[in-house]
Amino acid sequence: MFSIGQLSKTTGVKVPTIRYYEEIGLLPQPGRNVGNQRRYGQDGMDALGFIKHARDLGFSLEDIKSLMGLDGHLGDDCAEADRIARSQLANVRDRIRKLEQLASELERISTLCDGGNGGCCKVLTALGDHSQCAGDHG
Amino acid sequence: MFSIGQLSKTTGVKVPTIRYYEEIGLLPQPGRNVGNQRRYGQDGMDALGFIKHARDLGFSLEDIKSLMGLDGHLGDDCAEADRIARSQLANVRDRIRKLEQLASELERISTLCDGGNGGCCKVLTALGDHSQCAGDHG
DNA sequence: TCTTGAAGCTCTAGTGACTAGAGCAGCTAC
DNA sequence: GTAGCTGCTCTAGTCACTAGAGCTTCAAGA
Known part of the structure; x- marks a missing residue:
């Protein structure tokens, strides 16, 4: 116990x-x-x-609830468990793809500024203007 | 208007x-x-x-609040804007790294099952047992 | 046996970033 | 004038927790 x-x-x-x-x-x-x-x-x-x-x-907790519900009659609903796992995998892959676009965009923005204080601030300008972006993030 | x-x-x-x-x-x-x-x-x-x-x-909205506050005295706090952008980039890269580990783990789990209903359900077993995992996700 | 401090209990409220719905008032086009 | 779309405020709900108050119980040592 x-x-x-x-x-x-x-x-x-x-x-x-x-x-x-x-x-x-x-x-x-x-x-x-x-x-x-x-x-x-x-x-x-x-x-x-x-x-x-x-x-x-x-x-998600909702997914887990479904998976645990299934657990009672294991093997039976293997297809359902597999479906949930696969959809989660697709979900993760999609998130990775989007985050990679974001990273490259942020990289581009960060290189605009050397971190000095010489009145450069293209970072803020870039953030305000989507049209400067290469990709189609978000 | x-x-x-x-x-x-x-x-x-x-x-x-x-x-x-x-x-x-x-x-x-x-x-x-x-x-x-x-x-x-x-x-x-x-x-x-x-x-x-x-x-x-x-x-985050909190970040955006800081960035917009800065916008009032543009150029002045370029260093701060740059800092926020760079920290966001690091954040995104970290999330990508973690998600990639997850994806490979989910991939492994998904291949355990062919989606049939032949009482296979290693998907649920794998989900319940971290020790089977290759990586150190989470 | 007594005491002390950690661990447990319930309950309420807060987090971030919205989203939904109720029950109204205003605006626009026909 | 009227229909219906758009706007208004207010409250409450979402997800997955987290924090805190104020209390009780447990385990170990004196």
């Missing part, structure tokens, strides 16, 4: 966050001891580990 | 968002006509264009 603090330390998820996950129905309500403190078993630990890992991979 | 709707159409910023920017003091309060409707001049249009472009480039 683990306390919420032990769970937190082991998984790296903060205590208020664990309580929040419980509140929104993502984590099942654990049992309580006589003093009304939460006591978790290995299943609680595993569930939180799953959530943590999926969050680190960028899945 | 532009109405809020015209401003919105021209800049691509939604009407409630424009009002929100005004509320938090990012956009100066425009004049009103007799019917209490907002009326903007070219300066309002330019300011909103600046905000839109900077938002598209991923700057």
